[in-house]
Amino acid sequence: MEKRVLVTGATSAMGRAFVKELAIKGHSLILAGRSEAELESVATDTRIRFGVQVEVCLYDALAMDAAARLEEDLTRNSKLALHGVVFCHGFMPDEVSAETDTELREATIRVNYISTVNLIEVFKPYLSVGEYCFFCTLTSVAGDRGRPSNALYGSSKGALSLYLSGFRSRVFEQGIRVVNVKPGFVDTRMTWGLPGLFAVARPETVAVHALQGVSRNHGVVYSPKFWRLIMLLIRVIPDIVFRRLKI
Amino acid sequence: MRGDYAFERFHGEPPLSVIRSRSLDLSGWGRFPVEKCDAYRPESVEEIRELIRVAPSESLISRGMGRSYGDASLNSGRGVILHERLNRILSFDPETGLLHCEASVTLAEIIDVFLPQGFFPAVTPGSKNISLGGAIAADVHGKNHHRDGTISGQVLGFHVLTGEGELVSCSRSENSRLFWATLGGMGLTGAVVDVRLKLRRVDSSYLKTQTIRTTDLQETLDEIILRDRDYDYSVAWIDCLARKKSLGRALLLRANPASPSELPSFERESPYSIRRKLPLTVPFSMPSFFLNSGNMKAFNSCFYWWPRRTEALRDFESYFYPLDAISNWNRVYGQKGVLQYQLVLPLESSSQGLREILERVAESGWASFLGVLKSTGPESGGLLSFPFEGTSLALDFPNRHDSIFAFLRELDRLVIHYGGRTYLAKDSSLTPSAFRTMYPAYEDFLEVKAEVDPNGRFSSSLSRRIGLTE
Numbered sequence: 162m163e164k165r166v167l168v169t170g171a172t173s174a175m176g177r178a179f180v181k182e183l184a185i186k187g188h189s190l191i192l193a194g195r196s197e198a199e200l201e202s203v204a205t206d207t208r209i210r211f212g213v214q215v216e217v218c219l220y221d222a223l224a225m226d227a228a229a230r231l232e233e234d235l236t237r238n239s240k241l242a243l244h245g246v247v248f249c250h251g252f253m254p255d256e257v258s259a260e261t262d263t264e265l266r267e268a269t270i271r272v273n274y275i276s277t278v279n280l281i282e283v284f285k286p287y288l289s290v291g292e293y294c295f296f297c298t299l300t301s302v303a304g305d306r307g308r309p310s311n312a313l314y315g316s317s318k319g320a321l322s323l324y325l326s327g328f329r330s331r332v333f334e335q336g337i338r339v340v341n342v343k344p345g346f347v348d349t350r351m352t353w354g355l356p357g358l359f360a361v362a363r364p365e366t367v368a369v370h371a372l373q374g375v376s377r378n379h380g381v382v383y384s385p386k387f388w389r390l391i392m393l394l395i396r397v398i399p400d401i402v403f404r405r406l407k408i
Numbered sequence: 409m410r411g412d413y414a415f416e417r418f419h420g421e422p423p424l425s426v427i428r429s430r431s432l433d434l435s436g437w438g439r440f441p442v443e444k445c446d447a448y449r450p451e452s453v454e455e456i457r458e459l460i461r462v463a464p465s466e467s468l469i470s471r472g473m474g475r476s477y478g479d480a481s482l483n484s485g486r487g488v489i490l491h492e493r494l495n496r497i498l499s500f501d502p503e504t505g506l507l508h509c510e511a512s513v514t515l516a517e518i519i520d521v522f523l524p525q526g527f528f529p530a531v532t533p534g535s536k537n538i539s540l541g542g543a544i545a546a547d548v549h550g551k552n553h554h555r556d557g558t559i560s561g562q563v564l565g566f567h568v569l570t571g572e573g574e575l576v577s578c579s580r581s582e583n584s585r586l587f588w589a590t591l592g593g594m595g596l597t598g599a600v601v602d603v604r605l606k607l608r609r610v611d612s613s614y615l616k617t618q619t620i621r622t623t624d625l626q627e628t629l630d631e632i633i634l635r636d637r638d639y640d641y642s643v644a645w646i647d648c649l650a651r652k653k654s655l656g657r658a659l660l661l662r663a664n665p666a667s668p669s670e671l672p673s674f675e676r677e678s679p680y681s682i683r684r685k686l687p688l689t690v691p692f693s694m695p696s697f698f699l700n701s702g703n704m705k706a707f708n709s710c711f712y713w714w715p716r717r718t719e720a721l722r723d724f725e726s727y728f729y730p731l732d733a734i735s736n737w738n739r740v741y742g743q744k745g746v747l748q749y750q751l752v753l754p755l756e757s758s759s760q761g762l763r764e765i766l767e768r769v770a771e772s773g774w775a776s777f778l779g780v781l782k783s784t785g786p787e788s789g790g791l792l793s794f795p796f797e798g799t800s801l802a803l804d805f806p807n808r809h810d811s812i813f814a815f816l817r818e819l820d821r822l823v824i825h826y827g828g829r830t831y832l833a834k835d836s837s838l839t840p841s842a843f844r845t846m847y848p849a850y851e852d853f854l855e856v857k858a859e860v861d862p863n864g865r866f867s868s869s870l871s872r873r874i875g876l877t878e
């Protein structure tokens with residue numbers, strides 16, 4: 162059975178890191194993204210470097226019926242069977258603008274939360290359960306506790322985390338692994354040039370941690386690992402103190 | 409289609425990194441100078457275009473792997489475009505060896521991917537950790553320059569994104585003036601975004617090497633000028649501390665590709681295999697006394713005990729990239745870094761000029777770790793390309809004291825006196841007047857630059873230091 166994996170946000174640095182690690186493991190790939198030209202570049206690069214089969218398809222999380230359209234595109238010419246799906250698309254808004262911008266708020270929630278939930282439900286039937294199959298999503302440590310500087314982004318990731326935890330239990334017996342990856346700061350376009358970053362991880366590191374989590378059937382993966390401890394500490398700070406902290 | 413998107417206005421919105429820069433202390437491989445620059449890191453060609461249009465930095469310069477020694481890929485207080493995320497291979501034809509890829513693909517990646525298929529870069533400098541963009545911008549040469557010229561000979565074409573945001577396709581037949589201004593143009597004509605390059609077919613990843621020891625400069629020059637033509641690759645390590653009768657003594661390392669039948673039997677099965685070595689690193693900057701002249705003398709005299717002639721089969725890595733085996737070896741020069749000085753002299757003045765320069769270096773006490781001597785072939789046609797027919801010498805000077813600059817001025821005068829020039833990719837000390845004398849084609853270069861970049865959007869610390877731009 163050919164082990165095909167669908168990757169969304171495949172043209173981002175995170176997406177490319179997953180594509181590389183999956184290709185090294187010999188998976189064939191379907192790359193989903195917004196720019197056909199960029200998708201083609203990543204696809205060709207992956208074929209030449211790793212000799213695996215790669216297809217591309219357009220996906221915009223803000224398009225109407227985005228998940229259904231992607232399904233239609235992928236099932237039009239042949240039967241679709243997937244070993245797994247990795248979700249790398251995501252959007253971090255400027256939180257200050259978002260305070261006064263309804264569309265920006267809704268777009269953020271749609272890209273990070275709604276679109277992923279829709280994709281998960283639409284593509285669940287296409288996971289072919291051999292030994293196992295998986296959904297691997299990138300949420301964020303920002304989803305563990307709301308902070309003033311990223312309340313909106315954090316809540317969209319946090320909502321997705323809650324969904325994943327319920328969904329994981331629902332499909333647990335079907336052999337579907339649901340791995341929620343919570344990276345700290347990663348060295349990508351999203352964080353480039355932002356102030357206040359520390360311990361910034363390489364995208365490849367996060368991808369390796371995430372795929373380890375998939376093969377070991379972990380529910381939640383913090384990447385790098387020490388974030389689990391930091392977030393534990395941050396979660397236990399009582400609200401009466403937390404509201405005064407400017408973190 | 410209107411209404412097709414939930415939020416029309418977010419469709420196709422340019423990504424944020426376009427205008428967001430990060431303030432970084434950057435340096436070249438010599439770790440001198442170190443300058444604060446606004447670093448941008450685009451992930452697509454469209455982002456570079458947008459960057460050229462809107463970035464608040466006063467000017468921009470591309471940076472590949474930062475393996476040039478001085479300030480060629482720096483832009484003090486201004487913008488630097490980090491190309492590192494634009495490194496996708498766009499096509500490869502295993503019949504012809506024709507490779508099309510983005511500019512920050514490195515020679516190391518090319519070797520990893522294509523050597524197992526029997527291809528190798530036809531021209532490679534002494535480090536494989538350089539990008540194709542950097543290779544074009546410096547019109548780099550390798551140990552086969554006497555035979556194959558610079559990398560320009562293998563470059564079929566490339567696209568340059570100019571200061572006006574225009575994507576221009578360049579080759580020998582299309583926009584050829586920009587082609588020859590960009591080859592060797594140190595990034596000043598714009599950002600090279602993709603490259604079409606022909607790789608060389610090889611039969612194995614091994615070379616038949618021959619090492620010989622010479623006793624003085626005349627013998628060294630006789631060997632490289634008269635006998636190099638029998639070898640595809642040739643380079644000489646020269647003992648810069650030796651004086652008087654031993655002045656110019658050297659180890660000559662020459663090589664020809666090995667065919668599978670010449671390999672030991674256990675390698676014949678997989679002639680392209682490269683044995684992986686553990687990377688060594690220099691964990692911190694060495695204190696500068698490490699390179700005191702006593703140590704250097706010991707190092708440089710080692711070859712007294714070298715047999716006069718040895719032959720051996722060596723893999724590409726160890727022949728071409730002996731220094732890459734230690735990943736941060738530039739740290740051995742200590743905190744203040746190193747200045748590299750590479751010069752080329754015409755054939756007719758090589759003997760006398762090198763003698764005088766080597767004498768000056770030996771008596772100056774500016775210990776030089778590696779002196780690399782090589783015979784060079786004809787010029788490539790790049791307006792600011794470095795090599796021309798003659799002999800090239802590369803010297804390292806640990807930056808121990810500011811008086812090194814006065815000494816390098818003196819060397820500049822000697823180089824000019826003997827009709828030579830120094831290499832911009834290695835340089836951190838050249839002055840405007842010396843530059844103009846060494847590179848008389850700079851006026852033609854500026855003409856092309858004015859056409860494609862009338863507003864001077866591209867400039868670097870190097871270009872301002874040598875007076876090539878404002």
Ligand SMILES: Cc1cc2nc3c(=O)[nH]c(=O)nc-3n(C[C@H](O)[C@H](O)[C@H](O)COP(=O)(O)OP(=O)(O)OC[C@H]3O[C@@H](n4cnc5c(N)ncnc54)[C@H](O)[C@@H]3O)c2cc1C
Binds near residue numbers: 476540542600868
């Ligand atoms: C150990 C060692 C050995 C070396 N041996 C040799 C040798 O034998 N022969 C030789 O010729 N050189 C040699 N070099 C020098 C090196 O090959 C050149 O400096 C080369 O340009 C480095 O490439 P880079 O990607 O690191 O470029 P950088 O150092 O980042 O940049 C160098 C120049 O290229 C420009 N540039 C980089 N990318 C682009 C782009 N995409 N578009 C436009 N301009 C760009 C920069 O603006 C800058 O002017 C050696 C260097 C080292 C460290």
Ligand SMILES: NC(=O)c1ccc[n+]([C@@H]2O[C@H](COP(=O)([O-])OP(=O)(O)OC[C@H]3O[C@@H](n4cnc5c(N)ncnc54)[C@H](OP(=O)(O)O)[C@@H]3O)[C@@H](O)[C@H]2O)c1
Binds near residue numbers: 172299351
């Ligand atoms: N960087 C961090 O520190 C960090 C930390 C924790 C979690 N994450 C998560 O990691 C994931 C990858 O992000 P990144 O860091 O690599 O940043 P990025 O470069 O901004 O990547 C975001 C990706 O999402 C895609 N995307 C954005 N809006 C979309 C839409 N409407 N429809 C479809 N795709 C859309 C982008 O597509 P285009 O390529 O077409 O623009 C891009 O591929 C995100 O989910 C992010 O939240 C990042």
